[in-house]
Amino acid sequence: MFYNRRHWGGYSIREREQPAAQKFLDNPDLPSPELMTNLLNLYFTYVHPFAPVFVWSKFLKRLQTKQYSPSFLFLLNSIFALAARFSDDLSLRTDPTKPETVGVRFVEKAKEILDTIYDAPDMYCVGALVLLSYQQMGTGGGYRAWMFIGLSIRMAQHLGLNRDCMKLNPHMPVLDREERNRIWWTCFVADRLVSAAFGRPQGINEHDVDATYPEGIDEENIQLEYRLDGATATLSGPSPHSEKNFVYMASLTRIMGRVMVSLYSPLSRATAMSSSLMNPAPLEQLDKELTDWLLTLPPHLQFRSVQQEPGNFVCTLHMTFYTTLILLHRPYSHKSAYNNPNDSSISLSICTSAANNCIEMASNLMRAADGNRDVPRLKCLLHSAVFNFFTAGLVHITNCTSMDPVLAASAKLRTVETLRCLSVMEDVWISSKWCGNNIKNLLKARSIEL
DSSP states (O other), X not given: OOOOTTGGGOOOOOGGGOXXXXXXXHOOOOOOXXXXXXXXXXXXXXXXXXXXXXOHHHHHHHHHHTOOOHHHHHHHHHHHHHHGGGOOOGGGBSSTTOGGGBTHHHHHHHHHHHTTOTTSOOHHHHHHHHHHHHHHHHTTOHHHHHHHHHHHHHHHHHTTTTSXXXXXXXXOOHHHHHHHHHHHHHHHHHXXXXXXXXXXXXXXXXXXXXXXXXXXXXXXXXXXXXXXXTOSSOBOOOOTTHHHHHHHHHHHHHHHHHHHHHHHSHHHHHHHXXXXXXXXXXXXXXXXXXXXXXXXXXXXXXXOOGGGOOOHHHHHHHHHHHHHHHHHHGGGSSGGGOSSHHHHHHHHHHHHHHHHHHHHHHHHHHHSBOSSSSSBGGGGSOTHHHHHHHHHHHHHHHHHTOSOHHHHHHHHHHHHHHHHHHHHTTTTOHHHHHHHHHHHHHHHHTTOOO
């Protein structure tokens, strides 16, 4: 294998050598300072905890000095496009009567910039592509979401973000290492979530990754608040511990990825079909990994009861855990999976409990108002929550046909609640409406009356 300057980000065409990108520097065409502040604050509140694609001090310096590059403008427009999903400002819609059109102009601008910088990838490009993929995933652009994630992975690997920074360059500045690790693991999480939701192959092979987790470090005495020139509102910046919390989402999606490869890939299915019973080894090992993950959560990320009113990150983290648990046990929940039918009932019971917990948590979010916006907290979640609800809904549909009348009745009530939760999220993520319709079609196909 031969390596040259093109490998590990050693070579790329400089942005300034791209004439087509120069027009964006001449005319950045950014929103007003007030609107920029509003959208960035929405990003810090609802998106950054799940997608920390920059270090605040470095990002802030660019804003302060207006040191814009085409890739930085690409990142800004991707941030605005995704953050706009959580805004109630009708002026952000291309059609005020259609919620799904919010932020579309930022999406189009981002794609226009992207077309000019394919040959000049940098870390801002990778982060922007992940955010754009999240935006497309929930708004009907599933194919584009899939392609944007794939492109971000290739760019990240080209830049060597998947590698341990200390092995690549022991003298790399600390904040540069931190930023690389944040962007890489954001890309990794997106790959696992999008692949699981679509039921498609993962783009990242875990054996190619030795990058360390981000540590949540930044410059000492960093200015946490800042006011853009011409704005009256203050830019708040990210919450202090969001990056450290994000590490637990990254480690959870690593387990989710192993579940999908072990139980849902074509070769794993072929192996299972050729055997008289399903191999319990993946189940036991992966179940232990999930248990260990849950036990290592710090107190502020643990979930004990709805009375504690956990934040959106904690709720999303645990709903993703329940989804992973369902994905792990679902293949084993059928009687044909074991020689002993009693074993399948254990996995079915685990799936049912996980699905109940997921929808119970969603129901509480649906009934609670967000502290920053006068809307249900359910409307303030990223699109991955839709996949969580749909996965739980499939378990409830299965239980609707149970011979146990108590379980069947409970499952029907849970299915109704699942549809309500999906309905609440429709005007934020159109994919929620489609998932709700799929559940209704499955109910109709099985002649289930709620």
